[in-house]
Amino acid sequence: MGAKRPTISDIAKAAGVSTGAVSYALNNRPGVSEPTRRRIMDIADRLGWVPSSAARSLSDGRANAIGLVVDRPARVIGVEPYFMQLISGIQGALAGGPTSLLLQVTDNAAAELAAYRRWWGERRVDGVLLVDLVQNDPRVELVQELRLPAVVLGEPVAPEVPCVWTDDETAVIEVLEYLVALGHRRIVRVAGPTRFVHTQTRSRAFTTAVARLGLGEARVVHADYSDEAAARVTRRVLTGGSPPTALVFDNDVMAVSALGVAHELGLSVPDQLSLVAWDDSALCRLVRPALSAVRRPIAERGAAAVRLLLDVIGGGPVEQVKTSDPELVPRSSTGQAPAG
Amino acid sequence: MGAKRPTISDIAKAAGVSTGAVSYALNNRPGVSEPTRRRIMDIADRLGWVPSSAARSLSDGRANAIGLVVDRPARVIGVEPYFMQLISGIQGALAGGPTSLLLQVTDNAAAELAAYRRWWGERRVDGVLLVDLVQNDPRVELVQELRLPAVVLGEPVAPEVPCVWTDDETAVIEVLEYLVALGHRRIVRVAGPTRFVHTQTRSRAFTTAVARLGLGEARVVHADYSDEAAARVTRRVLTGGSPPTALVFDNDVMAVSALGVAHELGLSVPDQLSLVAWDDSALCRLVRPALSAVRRPIAERGAAAVRLLLDVIGGGPVEQVKTSDPELVPRSSTGQAPAG
């Protein structure tokens, strides 16, 4: 009916006890007899009582919320399935609990820092999730300075920072070995921006593996995850000297974009050119030929990060959690290297 | 440095005034002299003071947050650029202000209702955004019962419910006329689930226009926005009796999926089959042939909805805001109908 929200004192009145007793009862703490507790509980949910988060936060200092800020231009974020999958995973781990997710999308790093600082100041969140770490990331410094519980989604940065990571290096190697087995020797990696730590990690793994496999000099080019940049870079690589027979991308959007470029250049995929996407998604399945991709457990990462964060907030130990390994899903965009 | 968050009483102490004075000063209300106000302000931001949202909510009853719950299966949500664009728009309108966005992704309607109810009970949000309305939507009833300010993103449902809507009907007509001009007469609409109001709105417009243009009986088939369902439905339609020469989809993912099916059936797009997507996105640009699409101002909708919601929360009048019109972006997936 009306818009009156019952408070514990309404319950207290109805039960003929003090508000203190009600609080103890509802929080399952000792101090009230079993029958009284039951009576209070009954009244509480007959009245449809829900604790006021503001009052709770104010008195116990916990916000029952965690924050995520995503700093990628709107242009990119719309296309990439990555974040929505991540958010799905996060919600999965949050479901049922008292904790909510505060989301912010910004388009510059300064705004992101400001958001974290504001949330902290307002005591709006108990902790935050950090994604897309860059070298010497100022956010890491910030959360440490503020003593704001945080979990890094990506790769271990320092032993005192909890994180959830995925073994990308092994996956890079697996992809390379797979391509080499198909006869490819000129393989170019189309990576994301250099500043991201995960870009560097993968590039390092790539370079090392290329050397180990005796493929000559490793070639890595960079784009910004957008289809436009990827198209530009791919076009240049494919029309330059000693063009590669296989391309490995850092996300799915860029790989799909490259498919268009190949088409435009009259290169048949996979007969003349093989393509591998990172981050499998419906996108990869949807296009023709369907893209071979490295599937990472994105939702799992999100869920694990949330669990870890809630742990850390609860005073648990700092851990570095490893997710299940990425796996290569071969589809129709990879095949034998062209002869000669 | 440390993790001590200053409160107004710290400021009061430093300024040698009462906390009341500090509060008046920081909120720009009368009751303090200009010099004192300035002094207080200075101290406040030297100390890096940020108001505690919990304390504020508790005392003034406002949460400074709005909520959005999206109820689509994780499988679908990851692919569709729609929501991320919507969220971008929402954030744009929120940026700079004191209001944050609380997001929840669920996979069933009951959980969605529960989320709204909980947020209301916890006084966590000042208002909510409602998307994907269905016929006689229980959420509308709920927010009215709770007197929870809400803005519907979609179509007007009732005069007392504020909403932001886009003129889909005209767009449907425009698309049809465009296709008819290209010589198409057998046009099938591949729609989203019937339960959504916007599906019905578009279907009605489609049926009416088909009749008016003398195209015989209107054909509408339904899928659930996913690529799998779209592929299934498209396959059936294209291999059935009197196959259409043009298909109009209710989102981008389904259209892309249909492109794959056409390929699989050896139908050349656009020579033998024309395809139109709803909701333009990078997806449409990325595939070959690039998809003709109806572009809707998604981010604009989000931003307008937020502005309206903040208005309503502030006690403003209930309005029905119309966004700019959708526009057809012709690309390579539409062409002359095949002869005969």
Place this chain on the structure above:
DNA sequence: CATGATCAGTTAAGCGCTTAATCACCCTAC
């Protein structure tokens, strides 16, 4: 039978902020 324990509650302070009510001045006006 006095002495602790134990149990079931109550009281009241406090979390950080807003705001109505009050107060102490100083200034005009009659």
Place this chain on the structure above:
DNA sequence: GTAGGGTGATTAAGCGCTTAACTGATCATG
């Protein structure tokens, strides 16, 4: 000289909940 009127502040109550400290019983124990 005193009533009235602004200013520029202070006081204190209250928002809804948690929790340490306290109160009164009831009950076993030496």
